[in-house]
Amino acid sequence: MSNSMYLRIGSMVLLVLLWQATAILADSPVFPSPMNVFSSLIEHISSGELLHHLGVTLYRVSMIFLFAMPIGIAFGLLMGNFKKIDAALDTFLILGLNMPALVVIMLCYIWLGLSDVAAILAVVINKVPMVIVNIREGVKAIDKKLLEVACVYKVSRYRLLSTFYIPQLYPYIIASARNGLSLIWKIVLVVELLGRSDGIGFQLSMFFQFFDITSILAYSFSFIIIIILIENFIFRPIDDRIAKWR
Numbered sequence: 001m002s003n004s005m006y007l008r009i010g011s012m013v014l015l016v017l018l019w020q021a022t023a024i025l026a027d028s029p030v031f032p033s034p035m036n037v038f039s040s041l042i043e044h045i046s047s048g049e050l051l052h053h054l055g056v057t058l059y060r061v062s063m064i065f066l067f068a069m070p071i072g073i074a075f076g077l078l079m080g081n082f083k084k085i086d087a088a089l090d091t092f093l094i095l096g097l098n099m100p101a102l103v104v105i106m107l108c109y110i111w112l113g114l115s116d117v118a119a120i121l122a123v124v125i126n127k128v129p130m131v132i133v134n135i136r137e138g139v140k141a142i143d144k145k146l147l148e149v150a151c152v153y154k155v156s157r158y159r160l161l162s163t164f165y166i167p168q169l170y171p172y173i174i175a176s177a178r179n180g181l182s183l184i185w186k187i188v189l190v191v192e193l194l195g196r197s198d199g200i201g202f203q204l205s206m207f208f209q210f211f212d213i214t215s216i217l218a219y220s221f222s223f224i225i226i227i228i229l230i231e232n233f234i235f236r237p238i239d240d241r242i243a244k245w246r
Contacts, residue, residue: 032214041218049203054222057192057200060116061185064123068180071124072131073173079132080139096129101187105194114195123187130183131176138172174238181230185223 016034023033032040044050079086079093105122112118146164155164192201200219207215 030213036214037217040214053200053203056198060188063120064184068124068127072128073135076132076135080136093129101126109195119191127180134172134176138169142168
């Protein structure tokens with residue numbers, strides 16, 4: 001096990017210990033201990049309720065991610081490579097970046113009804129501009145001299161793209177994916193709270209009405225665990241491959 005892994009585990013253990021100590025000192029039902037939250041998590045999983053709502057939320061997050069990333073990457077490449085397209089779309093990009101997510105969600109629900117289509121579209125609209133910005137800046141940061149050297153040596157177009165061009169964009173794509181995933185699931189919870197009858201966001205609103213802090217934390221940590229697994233088994237291995245390329 002690497003030193004970085006020991007540090008990650010150690011920091012998590014320290015966090016749990018601090019949480020436990022604070023819960024003991026607070027001695028309040030509104031500040032449950034880690035053991036209480038863990039017990040609640042196991043209870044909700046055993047009942048099948050949490051797995052159902054977690055699956056619904058994961059489906060929405062996955063669909064939004066699969067739609068938003070390709071669209072954002074495509075427009076980011078266009079705006080980064082062509083100044084006229086960049087100038088034409090820049091105002092719309094600024095508008096998209098600054099439009100409140102809550103307003104977009106409300107408008108989509110009013111125009112399209114309280115449906116999954118409206119929910120997914122609302123989050124895609126919020127996510128795409130951020131991907132565009134990251135990819136556009138990545139294109140502008142590409143080492144043009146490296147591409148010129150490749151052209152001098154008459155490197156094939158396929159190898160030019162696969163070996164010299166796209167790998168330079170990897171860090172920006174991964175950054176967009178990481179930031180996007182964290183942003184998407186947070187907005188999805190708001191979408192579910194406002195207009196859906198299932199999903200983690202809907203359940204959190206129900207627990208909030210009964211001041212059930214333990215269940216709120218249990219449901220929240222269930223999704224956080226999924227995000228940590230994605231980070232460790234998908235994003236981090238890709239980062240390692242990028243490091244080898246460099």
